[in-house]
Amino acid sequence: MSKLLITGCTGFLGGCVLSYALKKYNIKDILILSRTAGDYQALTRVQDNLARFGLSPEITGQLTDSNIIEGDLAQPELFLNNPCLNEVTHVINCAAVASFGKNPMIWKVNVEGTFAFAKRMSEVPSLQRFVHVGTAMSCLPEPGHNIKESLITTDDSEHIVDYTRAKAAIERKMHEELPGLPLVIARPSIIVGHSELGCKPSSSIFWVFKMALTLGKFMCNLQDKIDVVPVDFCAEALLTLTESENVKNGVYHVSAGPEYSVNFAEIDEAMAQAGGTKPVADSYSMVDMGYFMGIRKSFPTLFGECNERIILRAINLYGQFSRLNVTFDNTQLLHLGVSAPRKFTSYIDKCVDSTRGQSVTEMMACDFK
Ligand SMILES: NC(=O)c1ccc[n+]([C@@H]2O[C@H](COP(=O)([O-])OP(=O)(O)OC[C@H]3O[C@@H](n4cnc5c(N)ncnc54)[C@H](OP(=O)(O)O)[C@@H]3O)[C@@H](O)[C@H]2O)c1
Structure with a gap:
């Protein structure tokens, strides 16, 4: 029996991943790491976000507090000893401060909190795969090229924004310091809209x-x-990267590539x-x-x-x-059987x-x- 933990489910990508996971998984096999915001409860926040992806109250109503691990990656010490984490077999880590702004939480959440969470999960004996969502831009692509996947070796000082600097740093840190983590890094390119719902879930970018x-x-x-993909393509790709036996630990672009x-x-x-x-x-x-x-x-x-x-x-x-x-080569991903993205x-x-x-x-x- 597998137990899937998804983070970032109140967001654009995590919400879409959860909406697909609900169709594929038994509801009891899903755990969600989410925050309460003031009086706005974590469960309600997740359900409201799922409604943006067109899920009916009948479906979202199946989620209960037993699916929720309440937690904030800015304060990981407050949730990392939750015993529910010990049952997890697969993680899709979508949570991050995804902002190009100057936000002091970027390093705290995207590097420090994420590392503490990944370290805790690396100690869970049942864990089979930890899919971490990075960003293709964190490799500082050379202009005019179709970029192939590789581990990040660039200097942190070369980044235009703190966000890509932090995303590059956490990939390196997990890779170097957590050799026991069954880590798959999924790097989406630029996610814009949903191929059926347009920008109803989010107008991001x-x-x-x-x-x-x-x-x-x-x-x-x-x-x-410009390498743009719809969020529903990314969600399906992330579930494939989580489940497929043919996935190797390493890096995968979730992207349109030159063709799309x-x-x-x-x-x-x-x-x-x-x-x-x-x-x-x-x-x-x-x-x-x-x-x-x-x-x-x-x-x-x-x-x-x-x-x-x-x-x-x-x-x-x-x-x-x-x-x-630039475009980001998606050959590895499509070889896993993921359908090509809509242009x-x-x-x-x-x-x-x-x-x-x-x-x-x-x-x-x-x-x-
Ligand atoms: N959108 C793109 O074009 C794109 C491209 C490449 C990669 N990515 C990556 O995809 C992932 C998801 O991005 P997105 O566009 O879906 O972003 P988003 O809509 O801003 O969602 C971010 C999610 O992360 C959660 N989060 C933020 N801070 C947290 C904290 N301290 N503790 C726990 N959860 C926290 C948010 O929860 P709250 O609602 O509680 O804040 C939200 O659920 C990110 O890792 C991002 O780097 C996105």
Whole structure:
């Protein structure tokens, strides 16, 4: 009998993973690490998030407090002696402070707390697999390449954001200091929307495309490719990486790869079609940060009531990522039998529909916690 522990189930990816796991697993075989937020109970938070993935109250109502391990990775000492952890056979660790902002909790949670949790799980005799969700960007990809999986060797000082620095550090630390942990590192590329539900579960990162097309200018070339995958593809991939006997300890990209990635011109075309507008391609130009500094006073008109500094920071960060023109090789994952991901442009209409009426500022809040 297997017992699956999933973390991060109130979030975008973890919520989708749990929604798929509920279809596959006996409810008694699922444990969820989650936090209570004030009066908002951990179980209710998880159930409410599952509703965003279209799960009915009949299904979400099957979850009870017996499925929940209440815990905060910022204070792991408060939950690590929970005896329920001793029954776990498989872990999917989606929890993290997934923010490009300057958040002091990034290191505390994504490195220190995550390491304490992984160390505790490495001491559980029944543990067969620990799937840790990393991020493909943490390897500091060389621009213009299709990146193959490898362990991270880069210098921490080279990272643009604390988030990727921390994600790189925890991968290295678990690999070097926990040789007994049956560790599989799954590195998603850029997760945008759900191939059926669009941005109903989360508008994370989708707003960047909206913002760039509203501006009609950005830092990338329209022919540059970007490796985007829908969250439901990632969820299925993570369950395969958890269950498949053919998985080897090591690193797997959960990505579109060169074949299923699209370029910005294709995204522009698909967004225009879905929104009933004209593509910006004919008037598009590549600009640098100086241009955006100059037009900062027009941001509220373009994006809704906003903090100009946060918008400038967002343009700067995502602009640097957009120029990379990289894809992440997914051959290993597809060889396990995972179906190929839908191209972003094939479900962009659902993302456009599900965010109609929302301003860029409203959409971006989930990425700047
Ligand atoms: N989204 C992407 O494009 C992308 C790409 C590559 C990799 N990833 C990785 O995928 C994973 C999930 O990302 P996501 O986009 O789903 O992020 P998300 O929506 O922000 O969800 C993060 C989850 O982590 C939990 N968490 C945060 N701090 C915690 C703490 N101190 N203790 C316990 N749980 C905590 C959150 O719980 P609360 O609700 O209690 O805060 C939430 O459930 C992350 O590891 C991220 O690095 C994401």
